[in-house]
Amino acid sequence: MSTCSVSVWTPVNPCGNIRVRAVPDYCQPSRCVYSRNSSRKTSAEIVSEARQSLRVQTTQRPFTPRDGHRQLFGNSSVRGDHVNRPQSTFSLDAQNFDAPDSRPGSGTRLSPLEHKPKFPGRCGTGDACKAVPKPPADPLNVKRGSAGAGVQARVRLLRTGSLPTLPPLEGNTDVTERINQGPEQKQPSAKRHPGTDHTKVHGGPHKPGPHRTASESRIMQPGVDSGVRPTHCTTGQRTELGNGDNAACPEESADSSMWNNTIGPLLQQLESVAAGGSAERLCDLCDRLHGTLAEADMLGRHCKRRSGILRTLFRLIDHNSARLNLLIAKLCLALCVSGNNLLNICKLVFQISRSESNDILFQNNSIIDLLLSVLHNEDVSTCGEALLYCVGTLKFLSGNSAILRLLLDKNCIGVAQKLIQGLHAVEEIHFTIAGHILVQLTATLRNLADHPDSRPHFVSFSVLSELCLVLRRHCQDQDICINISRIYSKLSSYSECRVALAQTPDCYRLFLELLSKHRQKQDLVVRLLFTLGNLTAKNAEARLQLFQSRGCMHTLLQVYDSYQRRDASLCTPSQTGASSPGKPPAPPASVQEDDDVLVKLVRVLANMCIHPAVGPALANDATCIQLLMETLELRSVQESEELLVNVAATINNLSFYQEQSSVLRHSQLAITKLMLKLVLSSSMDSMLEATRVYGNMSKSKDVRDFIMQNKVHQLVVTLLDSKSTEMCFSACGVLTNLALDPPNRASLSLEGAAAKLSDCLRDFGPGDWQLAGQACQALWNLIGGDSEKLLETQERETLLETLATYLDEDKALKWIENEDMRDLHGACWESEFLPVAQKLMKTLQPPDQKD
Structure with a gap:
């Protein structure tokens, strides 16, 4: 007898409805051996093709339930009610805001002083105390302790617009001279005299003037924000202070005119309406104010009177109107508030976004642009909490499909990528707040990944690689890990994203480390495994890289064992047996979740073993084979159908590597017995996978005897009536091997196997020449050279007529119009059908017609 080679089962060819398979070179009696056509594949070619075309498993993406309530950290967050966790609920009113947030930013940083001032020591006796200047008199009766009192005691500042040149003070005249002299005037050095009375001023006695408020007499120093600022303009190198009437520059005059004629009255209207409107x-007034400021180019921090605008806006917040507060927040962000005000504005917007009914307010509003601008420009080290609530708002809004489209159009993914890089730079110092922000940011990206137009952005901005770096640095943070795993599980279903992720260095090793570290975190584990299954589905290099990653098989099998045994106690023996009449009870939720993990994990194994360097290693891995067999034993088809189908498919792929010493080869009879419940089940998918396994393992005499003894051959013959070409092809493979044993041929004939094979050939031949060739091979072995005993005259004549028609190439391929498909069908007809059909026809012909 000739040697056996493996059976080959492959998926649907994408070019059309023809099923492309390499024809199994089953064991055949020596008398049936025929000379091969030169175009016929050798056994080595068949085995090579088999290894390249093993079936890839598919499964559904894990379901991600949407949070019922909008909050920073969901109920499933591991952060719980930790004291350092920012809150989702808080109260805001006008008192929370700082009204003096009005000083325009100069954009210039002052360099530190080089000298260190020397302070006098403790007073002793004699002249030592004379060297310390005495506090000046208080001619203006300014209250002690009030802001600016020390400066007012030294310098007498008159009302704006009537500021004369003050004579220099004795002792220390630097401040006074810098105020009174322009940059072109020389500043004479001041001579200090111990004991000098600093209340005396050269030029005669001082005549007290009228009392002034602190805001009127305060020197405008950097860092001191009064809320009322003198107008000023710069001409050449000389700076003048005035009241805006006598020394105003043209730009300042225009600003004053706009303020007096438009903006001031608008603010007065706001305050008036706020009282009872x-x-x-x-x-409407806020909209008008925003438009007016934008038209006058008075938005931003350069607006000189922004403190007055902000005071008015802050007082309106107490009206508790979502639309009004959003308009206020938009205007405040356009005025570039900072510090505590920026934080509270971000909180205010966050509070509004918590209600889905307010989503409509964000759709036709530039507030999203301003929020993205905050994320793009603000520094995490100084505005971390504000950024947190800003990203939290975007997370809520991204759950709305209409706003999701807006976020994509406004380059939200690009802004997120830049923010991630900024967080990398500061997370050593601000690790906690960076982690909180990343939770919100990755949740936002998770929502954006749902939109099909987001995929090019994820790829072009290298976000998938950036997220791998985030996983590496925050591998202990389960909230971040689960969000990123959800992103990967969504995007890895698409080829361009799989390529981008597969090109990320050490991503396989990173996923394995996370699986090991968070083995009990079911929702994280199932998504990481789903991603690995997608990466290894159509990429041979990915299969090898994953297998060669350090600790790969140890980690995968450890997870397998953990989830299989975690709920083994819940799977009673009655549940694992044949199904009882009626609908079986629903399995516990924990069993369903664990099964979901095992489905994804077994799929990874099935895809990995397609690689010729990985398959033999897995087929010889005792732990791997044992775990697969345990799953077949512990699970029932009714409760774990998808899992058992995946296990059967994995065993089918591994059966291509049955070396003499492999563990799988020594376990094939035990596996055949465990497969029996799949063959006898009511699930067509389970029956198909089990039949494929029987087709490969029935090369063993022990397996063939088990099939015949348990009447499985009767079911296999019945499967020939199936309308599924894949089911018929698998059944033909089993029958081909069963017919090797002469005692089995009679039993198969009693079941009408020959007639059904003939019908299968006639019905499916023109559309699937591989199936037609396999049916001819099964008939050839079944007849065994004695067609008169096994076929009636009418059956034999019908079969000869069918073969004669199909052996005529013009008749066999005439119905195919597409030229490319015609070439494909022609190649299959010539290599897979023609040689076997010719030999079968010679066997069926009467002796006088044979050559």
Whole structure:
């Protein structure tokens, strides 16, 4: 007898409805051996093709339930109610805001002083105390302890617009001279005299003037924000202070005119309406104010009177109108508030976004642009909490499909990528707040990944690689890990994203480390395994890289064992047996979750073993084979159908590597017995996978005897009536091997196997020449050279007529119009059908017609 080679089962060819398979070179009696056509594949070619075309398993993406309530950290967050966790609920009113947030930023940083001032020591006796200047007199009766009192005691500042040149003070005249002299004037050095009375001023006695408020007499120093600022303009190198009437520059005059004629009255209207008007009226006025400021180019921190605008806006927040507060927040962000005000504005917007009914307010509003601008420009080290609530708002809004489209159009993914890089730079110092922000940011990206137009952005901005770096640095943070795993599980279903992720260095090793570290975190484990299954589905290099990653098989099998045994106690023997009449009870939720993990994990094994360097190693891995067999034993088809189908498919792929010493080869009879419940089940998918396994393992005499003894051959013959070409092809493979034993041929004939094979050939031949060739091979072995005993005259004549028609190439391929498909069908007809059909026809012909 000739040697046996493996059976080959492959998926549907994408070019058309023809099923492309390499024809199994089953064991055949020596009398049936025929000379091969030169175009016929050798056994080595068949085995090589088999290894390249093993079936890839598919499964559904894990379901991600949407949070019922909008909050920073969901109920499943591991952060719980930790004291350092920012809150989702808080109260805000006008008192939370700082009204003096009005000083325009100069954009210039002062360099530190080089000298260190020397302070006098403790007073002793004699002249030592004379060297310390005495505090000046208080001619203006300014209250001691009030802001700016020390400066007012030294310098007498008159009302704006009537500021004369003050004579220099004795002792220390630097401040006074810098105020009174322009940059072109020389500043004479001041001579200090111990004991000098600093209340005396050269030029005669001082005549007290009228009392002034602190805001009127305060020197405008950097860092001191009064809320009322003198107008100023710069001409050449000389700076003048004035009241805006006598020494105003043209730009300042225009600003003053705009303020007096438009902006001031608008603010007065706002304050008037706020006293008893409607929120709608306030919204209209805020819109007008925003448009007026934008038209006058008075938005931003350069607006000189922004403190007055901000004070008015902050007082309106107490009206508790979502639309009004959003308009206020938009205007405040356009005025570039900072510090505590920026934080509270971000909190205010976050609070509004918590209600889905307010989503409509964000759709036709530039507030999203301003929020993205905050994320793009603000520094995490100084505005971390504000950024947290800003990203939290975007997370909520990204759950709305209409706003999701807006976020994509406004380059939200690009802004997120830049923010991630910024967080990398500061997370050593601000690790906690960076982690909180990343939770919100990755959740936002998770929502964005749902949109099909987001995939090019994820690829072009290298976000998938950036997220791998985040996983590496925050591998202990389960909230971040689960969000990123959800992103990967969504995007890895698409080829361009799989390529981008597969090109990320050490991503396989990273996923394995996370699987090992968070083995009990089911929702994380199932998504990481789903991603690995996608990466290894169509990429041979990915299969090898994953297998060669350090600790790969140890980690995968450890997870397998953990989830299989975790709920083994819940799977009673009655549950694992044949199904009882009626609908079986629903399995516990924990069993369903664990099964989901095992489905994804077994799929990874099935895809990995397609690689010719990985398959033999797995087929010889005792732990791997044992775990697969345990799954077949512990699970029932009714409760774990997808899992058992995946296990059967994995065993089928591994059966291509049955070396003499392999563990799988020594276990094939035990596996055949465990497969029996799949063959006898009511699930067509389970029956198909089990039949494929029987087709490969029935090369063993022990397996063939088990099939015949348990009447499985009767079911296999019945499967020939199936309308599924894959089911018929698998059944033909089993029958081909069963017919090797002469005692089995009679039993198969009693079941009508020959007639059904003939019908299968006639019905499916023109559309699937591989199936037609396999049916001819099964008939050839079944007849065994004595067609008269096994076929009636009418059956034999019908079969000869069918073969004669199909052996005529013009008749066999005439119905195919597409030229490319015609070439494909022609190649299959010539290599897979023609040689076997010719030999079968010679066997069926009467002796006088044979050559």
